[in-house]
Amino acid sequence: MDTLLIAEQALNGLQFGVMLFLMAAGLTLVFGIMDLINLAHGSFYMVGAYLTAAFVGVFDHFLLALLAAVALTALVGLAVEWTALRSFYRRDHLDQVLATFGLILFFNELARIIWGPVPIFLNPPAALAGTVNLFGLQYPAIRLAILGVGVAVALLLWLLIARTRVGMLIRAGATNREMVMALGVDVRLLFSLVFALGAGLAGLAGAMAGPVLAVQVGMGEQILILTFVVIVIGGIGSVRGALAGALLVGMVDTLGRATLPALFRLFLDPAAANGAGGAAASMAIYVLMALVLAIRPRGLFPAG
Amino acid sequence: MTARTLIAAASALALFAGPALGADGSLKIGMITTLSGPGAGLGIDIRDGFQLALQHLGGSLGGLKTEVVEADDQQKPDVAVGLTNRMVERDRVDLVTGVVWSNLALAMMPTLANAKTFFISPNAGPSQLAGAQCNPYFFNVAWQNDTIHEAVGQHVQERGFKKVYLMAPNYPAGKDALAGFRRYYKGGVAGEVYTQVGQLDYAAELAQIKAAQPDAVYVFYPGGMGINFIKQFDQAGLKGNVPLFGPGFSFDQDILAAVGDAALGVRNSAQWSPDMDSAANKRFVADFKAKHNRLPSMYASQGYDAALLIDAAIKATGGKLDDKDALRAAFKTAKFDSVRGEGFRFNNNHYPIQNVYLREVVKGADGTVTNKTVGTAFTNHADAFAKDCAMK
Incomplete structure (x- = not known):
């Protein structure tokens, strides 16, 4: 493998990791602060992608459509928190899993009723449709955009959490919820805000992933599994952990797929190596998770 | 009671x-x-x-x-x-x-x-x-599952491609797909890659394709996987540089509606086409x-x-x-x-003997992306397994 190819694969890993981070940040915030397991996080991702596709049809402008879709997804999140999830904070995790699994079914059927069973069309805007020349490397522009947006979101989240009053309350809430309540903070409002923020982030992830992936019913569940791997590796509840976990998973998955089949060909016959290499590459992130859990059972950056 | x-x-x-x-x-x-x-x-x-x-x-x-x-x-x-x-x-x-x-x-x-x-x-x-x-x-x-893949194998062979890159999901139908293709394509193989079923991101594989410099790519990716792959193949700048082929399953109307122009020009195979x-x-x-x-x-x-x-x-x-x-x-x-x-009848194994056509993804007069018949890959084609069937 030459250097250019290695550089491209590293960039691919970084970009995939950043996309996973957009998903994982919201999920881990909601879990860390509200102690709520939200399986329907993937549904917000799907809603974000579908709404972006729908708004592109209305505005004929990708950025406008994306902003409208993210805002509306955050509102949908707010509505779900108000109507369905508020009464589940004090229930145990199994009840939450059941309730949010029900929400997955609800959102999937709703999307099917509104947009039909067939995957719908969403392409990158014309400006991001081609490739960009990076020091001799032809790289897809849309992937660079995802990378940029992901880095910007990570910075903004850090500013929000480390430098603002709301961020202070979020950190305090994650560490000791009872004490924050005792100090007279309106925890219900705080929770609603955090939940809407998480939904908005998932919507943004869906809007950014939509041009690259299939926009279809059930798309949220496919990425949700990877997202859970990310937050388990990073440490549940920690945004820093989500970033580290997402980048690790993105890198290990991409580099595993790039190198393992070739590695297996060194000591197996080609037919067996092709199958075994592919299978090993798809297991790589789960092996990573098992290793991290064996060494640090609470993840890389445990919260609280 | x-x-x-x-x-x-x-x-x-x-x-x-x-x-x-x-x-x-x-x-x-x-x-x-x-x-x-x-x-x-x-x-x-x-x-x-x-x-x-x-x-x-x-x-x-x-x-x-x-x-x-x-x-x-x-x-x-x-x-x-x-x-x-x-x-x-x-x-x-x-x-x-x-x-x-x-x-x-x-x-x-x-x-x-x-x-x-x-x-x-x-x-x-x-x-x-x-x-x-x-x-x-x-x-x-x-x-029979293999038939559609065999048809493209035949076409790619006839076109004289010598170095084809093959990709499919890592499950039995994926292996059968590439085996079917290779039953009729006899040229060289630049790479044979099996990816995870339901895989979302193909950036790593696309970079490997670019590095291998094949003269054609054959993929079997039905449903959502096909949409992911076709969009990313286009965005990686490969479309137009390397001809892409696939069975009808990877380029049928359910997928074309979602990928639009990204699939234009792709040759694929099926027993039917909307323009017949x-x-x-x-x-x-x-x-x-x-x-x-x-x-x-x-x-x-x-x-x-x-x-x-x-x-x-x-x-x-x-x-x-x-x-x-x-x-x-x-x-x-x-x-x-x-x-x-015309031309449909049952073989001894209760599978069709039929024609398989080559189709090309085109943009219709109303702007819809769809398939157009461009040729016949097989006439009265029977599957490769009928001889093992004891039924008369």
């Missing part, structure tokens, strides 16, 4: 009721297909195609008033087997159809064979049921579009043909369903106006 005796009594009554229902001139069909989850697009198209044919035939197949019992298999073999048992024992259907996936069809077959219930597959065509394990109660009205110039096909495409506001996929055409086949066979037996041997013979020789045009 205990619950157990009640159930026994009810079952006994059902046994008596069964034959009586069949004799009153009605036909009950079990439609077991995928209506939810990521694979639902295919099942829904099969169902809608079947229902359109039923509507064209005035609600009767073979002169018998027809009731279709629909059930969602969720693309899960265990659910499909449960539904098959229910259809046979409780609903007492005369025929079962609808199945999309080969692994589900294989799981359902023993129950249906034991119950002597005919199984008309509008899609799944596993090699097992075509070869040594061929079954007198199974008919496939679509194709027969009266039957024109009526099918126009009415499907009017009813559902979308172009039919090949899956819809197969659902439509399944209903036509059942209609023709039952007409030939004069509406009699009880004599299984007579009904089987009628299926085997049924003449119907298939939307795929």
Whole structure:
């Protein structure tokens, strides 16, 4: 493998990791602060992608459509928190899993009723449709955009959490919820805000992933599994952990797929190596998770 | 009376009721297909195609008033087997159809064979049921899985490509796909890659393709995987530089609607195409579009043909369903106006002998991205497994 190819694969890993981070940040915030397991996080991702596709049809402008879709997804999140999830904070995790699994079914059927069973069309805007020349490397522009947006979101989240009053309350809430309540903070409002923020982030992830992936019913569940791997590796509840976990998973998955089949060909016959290499590459992130859990059972950056 | 005796009594009554229902001139069909989850697009198209044919035939197949019992298999073999048992024992259907996936069809077959219930597959065509394990109660009205891949292999071979990069998901149908392609393509292989089923991101594989510099790429990615791959292939700047080929499953209407221009120019293969110039096909495409506001996929055409086949066979037996041997013979020789045009007949293994066409993804006059027939890959093509089947 030459250097250019290695550089491209590293960039691919970084970009995939950043996309996973957009998903994982919201999920881990909601879990860390509200102690709520939200399986329907993937549904917000799907809603974000579908709404972006729908708004592109209305505005004929990708950025406008994306902003409208993210805002509306955050509102949908707010509505779900108000109507369905508020009464589940004090229930145990199994009840939450059941309730949010029900929400997955609800959102999937709703999307099917509104947009039909067939995957719908969403392409990158014309400006991001081609490739960009990076020091001799032809790289897809849309992937660079995802990378940029992901880095910007990570910075903004850090500013929000480390430098603002709301961020202070979020950190305090994650560490000791009872004490924050005792100090007279309106925890219900705080929770609603955090939940809407998480939904908005998932919507943004869906809007950014939509041009690259299939926009279809059930798309949220496919990425949700990877997202859970990310937050388990990073440490549940920690945004820093989500970033580290997402980048690790993105890198290990991409580099595993790039190198393992070739590695297996060194000591197996080609037919067996092709199958075994592919299978090993798809297991790589789960092996990573098992290793991290064996060494640090609470993840890389445990919260609280 | 205990619950157990009640159930026994009810079952006994059902046994008596069964034959009586069949004799009153009605036909009950079990439609077991995928209506939810990521694979639902295919099942829904099969169902809608079947229902359109039923509507064209005035609600009767073979002169018998027809009731279709629909059930969602969720693309899960265990659910499909449960539904098959229910259809046979409780609903007492005369025929079962609808199945999309080969692994589900294989799981359902023993129950249906034991119950002597005919199984008309509008899609799944596993090699097992075509070869040594061929079954007198199974008919496939679509194709044997490998056939569609073989057609592209033949085309790529004829075009003189020497260094082809092959990709498929890492599961039995993926391996069969590439084996089918290589049964007719004899040139060199630049790389053979199996990816995870349901994989989302193909950036790593696309970078490897670029580095390998093949002169063509062949991929089998049905459904959402196909959409992911085609979009990313285009965005990576490979489209236009390396010709992309695939079976019809990777470039059919369910996928084209979602990827648009990214698939333009791709050559693929199928036994049917929406532009085929027969009266039957024109009526099918126009009415499907009017009813559902979308172009039919090949899956819809197969659902439509399944209903036509059942209609023709039952007409030939004069509406009699009880004599299984007579009904089987009628299926085997049924003449119907298939939307795929002339040349369809059943082989000894109850799979089609038919033409397979080359199609190209084009933009229609109204801006819709769709397939256009550009040639014939195989004429009267039979699958490679029929010789292992003991049926005559």
